[in-house]
Amino acid sequence: MKIPIIAIAFSLASMQFAMNAFADESKSQNAHTQTEKQKKFQQTATAKKKQNVRKTAPVSIALGKTLYKQYQCFDCHSIAGKGCANGMKLDSVGSKRTKNFIREHIADPDKHFDKNPKAFDADLNLMPPQNLEPYEIDSLVEYLHTLK
Numbered sequence: 805m806k807i808p809i810i811a812i813a814f815s816l817a818s819m820q821f822a823m824n825a826f827a828d829e830s831k832s833q834n835a836h837t838q839t840e841k842q843k844k845f846q847q848t849a850t851a852k853k854k855q856n857v858r859k860t861a862p863v864s865i866a867l868g869k870t871l872y873k874q875y876q877c878f879d880c881h882s883i884a885g886k887g888c889a890n891g892m893k894l895d896s897v898g899s900k901r902t903k904n905f906i907r908e909h910i911a912d913p914d915k916h917f918d919k920n921p922k923a924f925d926a927d928l929n930l931m932p933p934q935n936l937e938p939y940e941i942d943s944l945v946e947y948l949h950t951l952k
């Protein structure tokens with residue numbers, strides 16, 4: 805009689821063990837889907853927020869200054885000695901160029917270069933397209949035009 809009791813106790817214990825393992829696994833799976841869901845929700849919320857900012861942000865010199873840094877225009881340009889040492893200086897772009905000239909260049913450097921080949925000391929356009937929103941372009945224009 806002793807052996808069967810031990811056997812039953814053993815099998816009960818191993819069943820308990822298996823159930824625990826199963827419970828743990830489903831718990832961790834649950835936790836996993838939770839975080840995935842939360843992540844997705846957060847991503848959508850951030851994207852929506854960004855879209856709203858992009859749609860409603862007003863044009864300003866201050867925003868232009870921020871965008872100049874944010875989009876790293878200084879990789880190829882310099883202002884007051886800050887930025888790319890060999891890059892094109894934008895220090896007095898506001899007295900050299902009209903707002904329209906600056907706007908057209910930022911909006912589509914390639915097209916603008918081809919339209920005004922004599923305005924530049926180079927044979928080809930080296931500024932990549934910036935793909936900016938209209939209010940971003942306008943803000944950059946307002947900012948750059950203050951540089952005299």
Ligand code: HEC
Nearest residue numbers: 875877880892906909913917924928929930931932934944
């Ligand atoms: C990869 C290098 C590069 C980046 C990045 C770049 N530019 Fe340029 N940019 C140039 C070059 C080179 C020229 C000279 C003309 C040309 O090649 O199109 C130029 C010309 C200009 C001009 C015309 C200036 C003039 O007096 O003729 C403006 C304005 C300008 N860039 C603004 C910007 C702004 C604003 C940004 C950032 C949003 C920017 N650039 C980013 C390379 C760059």
